Amino acid sequence: MPPFSPFVGLRYAPGRFDPADVTAPPYDVLSSADRVALVARDPHNAVLIDAPTEDDGPDRYADAGRRMHQWIDEGVLELDARPMFTAYRMTAPDDLGNPVATLGVLGALTLSRPDEGEILPHEFTTKKAKSDRLDLLRGTRANLSAIWGLSLTKGLTDLLGVEGTLPDQAWDDEDGVHHEVWKLDDPDRLAAISAAVGAEPLVIADGHHRFETSLAYRDERREVDGEGGPADATLCYVVELTDEQLTVRPIHRLVGGFSGDLVGALAAHPGLEGAGEVTAAEVADGTVLATMADLGAMAVVRPDGSAALLRVDPSGFPGVDDLDSSRLAAAIEAAGGAELTYQHGVDRVVEAVQEGRAAWGVLIRPVTVAAIESNAHTGAKMPPKSTFFHPKPRTGIVYREMSLPTP
Secondary structure: OOOEEOEOOEEEOOOOOOHHHHOEOOHHHOOHHHHHHHHHHOOOOOHHHHOOOHHHOOOHHHHHHHHHHHHHHOOOEEEOOOOEEEEEEEEEEOOOOOEEEEEEEEEEEEOOOHHHOOEEEOEOOOOOOOHHHHHHHHHHOEEOOOEEEEEOOOOHHHHOOOOOOOOOEEEEOOOOOEEEEEEEOOHHHHHHHHHHHOOOOEEEEEOHHHHHHHHHHHHHHHHHHOOOOHHHEEEEEEEEOOHHHOEEEOOEEEEEOOOOOHHHHHHOOOOEEEEEEEOHHHHHOOHHHHHHHHHOEEEEEOOOOOEEEEEEOHHHOOOOOOOHHHHHHHHHHHOOOOEEEEEOOHHHHHHHHHOOOOOEEEEOOOOOHHHHHHHHHHOOOEOOOOOEEEOOOOEOOOEEEOOOOOO
16 A cells, blocks of 8 residues: 655745745646736745746746745745654635545655556546646655645544644635644554555545656656665645545536537437426526536527526436446547537636637536545546646645755
């Protein structure tokens, strides 16, 4: 099973920086405007090393590493005195307005390939250039953004021992998510957490490309350092795989290249039937999602913002995965085919359709935690972009530096 260890972390100097100003969402959900806004909050924001852009110059990855070491020299970043785990809780409402608290632990996960059965991707990945993350690893020799792992070990949450205790840091981010951080260094607790995470395989929830890039960097460094070096592990946020811990949002679909009436074409499929209309206001305020959940339906969004509901009959999709994403792909193919692209957020789907970047949008229901756990036990993978875990862990809570001597 995957070894999971405390490590000597690199953190913003306590008391000197507000984590609300220096932490950032993961690089892959940021727009250029987001990056500008984050840097405006503090010139030491994590995006300056985790998300260098072409505007930073041709050597932006090496410059990111130099910037990080400059911050160390200036006392902006400090190494922990000893190896630690970091307990980290995010609290935010789910799509139906119910508060969900996700509590996990940041540590160093020893890497292994999926076919070795210790770390399991839960969905197939899309083709995506990984050179950016690999170049950043080479330039900084640090893990900056954590991958997100789901542990099958029951009771891991309680082992963290933070309930009823005051966090070392707490703040609200720009989206209203409440974040809390505890540094854990008690030897007995560290050993218990390591043993618990290492007792079962780990399922990757988010950060599949970062995981694959970490493996590539491990293999690259082994040619120089041999096995057992710091690149044999990566920074990972581990959360117990339970319903109450997780908010899994769907990644909806945008449809292009389809001539004719998509609603009628999909309703002709034996696994889909018309189930009424939803107004533009109900789509805009998100209540469409509750209606879809009640009816067991998908919703096809039109340019005027309204949507047609299509009730799903799973028996009409023999041999198709029990997922709306798979069923929609099968129904589209049966209707003559179209180009499907991915988009999270109902508001962003509506915007894309209204602006003409897609002819139609299709809202689908989220994958259940039970389905993710079932796939984890069988080793089966879901189609690409089946899940969007929310909220996203912030970058900058702790970095895992791989070249400095530890204290």
